[in-house]
Amino acid sequence: MTYKAQLTRFIAAAFILPFSLVFSSAFASAEQAQSNTQAPFRISLIHTAQSTGSPEALLVEGGSWVKIRKLVHGSLLIEHPEGNLLFDTGLGRQIDQAFAHNSWWQRQLFAYENVNPALDQMREQGLTERHISAIILSHLHWDHTGGLPDFPNTPVWVQPQGLDQAQHRAHRPAFLPELLENAQWSELVLSAQPYLGFAQTLDIYQDGRLILVDLSGHSEGQVGLFVNLDSGRSLFFIGDSSWVIEGIKNNKPRPSIVDLVSPVDWSRVMNDYVIEKIHNLSVKYPDLVIVPAHDEIVAGSIALFPQYEH
Ligand SMILES: [Zn+2]
Ligand SMILES: [Zn+2]
Structure with missing residues (x-):
């Protein structure tokens, strides 16, 4: 698809979305009502790959040089009576082809x-x-969009500034354009409905279970997701604000050497602010499970597909 066609589709999506959201939600409800009137609300983490390993000191300031971390590339499956969702896609079937365009050093x-x-x-x-x-x-980023080509007909919700960055101000290896070519973009609109100190949010199904919040900093328009399970357990998926939980616990950013070798943060200053905010939240709510997208140890505390938690 040409860029122009893609832009047209995106603009169309921006206008149609308020209607299509209502429509698709109603459609999904009707479809699921037929198959299962008691569709549960539950989540399951799908591990799609892992990193080959690096010292923790390269992932977070103050990290250990002897502790080797093997980061996970995950995709969160959320089953909800109003419509099932994937939060991030991890790595998919076409990842090797897309990744091969990177330089040897980046690989x-x-x-x-x-x-x-x-x-x-x-x-x-x-x-x-x-x-x-x-x-x-x-x-x-590539490690969150890696599975997109496997879902060519599924609407993909992103904040417009995030898509704009990926399409106009992106660079390898953080972004791999091959993965973004045929996605069905839909504009995600957050609004001024404060939630736990976050100003811009969206309660996806208006039932307090799934709440998106703006976490711009690591990238333009990054979003985090609060999942409030019926069991009472609450999780906060924070994307790549920090790669590992130690960054949140100790209020520490990625080491500055990462910026020298391969800059990954759009705005380090804004991301520092996001880390501090999540750090303060974790102090105030010690039972809230903070989930950095790649922390393999935290991931181990979440039901692994095909197991679910409610
Ligand atoms: Zn990232
Ligand atoms: Zn990532």
């Missing part, structure tokens, strides 16, 4: 292994692409 820096795409894992459980009503991306 070493972001090396991954054990790819097992979300769609393949879903199919093993008898689920198809149609199981997913929409994909929400925390942001458009």
Whole structure:
């Protein structure tokens, strides 16, 4: 698809979205009502790949040089009576082809292994692409959009400034344009409905269970997701604000050497502010499970697909 066609589709989506959201939500409800009138609200983390490992000191300021971390590339499956969602897609079937365009140095820096795409894992459980009503991306970096080409017909919700950055101000290796070519973009609009100190938010299904908040800093328009389970457990998926939980615990950013080797933060100043905000939140609400997208240890505390938690 040409850029112009893509832009036209995006602009059209911006105007149609308020209607299409209502429509798709109603459609999904009707479809699921037929198959299961008691569709549960539950989540499951799909591990799609992991990094080949690096010292924690390269992931967070003050991290250990001897502790090797193998970061996870995950996709969160959210089943909700009003429509099932994927939050991020991890790495997908076409990741090797897209990643091959990186330089040798970049391929070493972001090396991954054990790819097992979300769609393949879903199919093993008898689920198809149609199981997913929409994909929400925390942001458009390669390791979160890697599975997009596997869902060419699924609406993908992103804040407009995030898409604009990916399409006009993006660079390898953080963004891989091959992964973004045929996605069905839909504009995600947050509004001034404060939630736990975050000004711009969206209560996705208006039931207090899934709340998106703006976390711009690591990228333009990055969003975080609060998941309030019926069990009473609450989780906060914070994208790449920090790669590991130590950044939140200790209120520390990525080491500055990362900026020298391969800058990954759009605005380090804004991301520092986001980290501090999440740090303060974690102090105030010690039971809130903060989930950095790649922290493999925190990921271990979430039900692993095909297990679910309610
Ligand atoms: Zn990122
Ligand atoms: Zn990432």
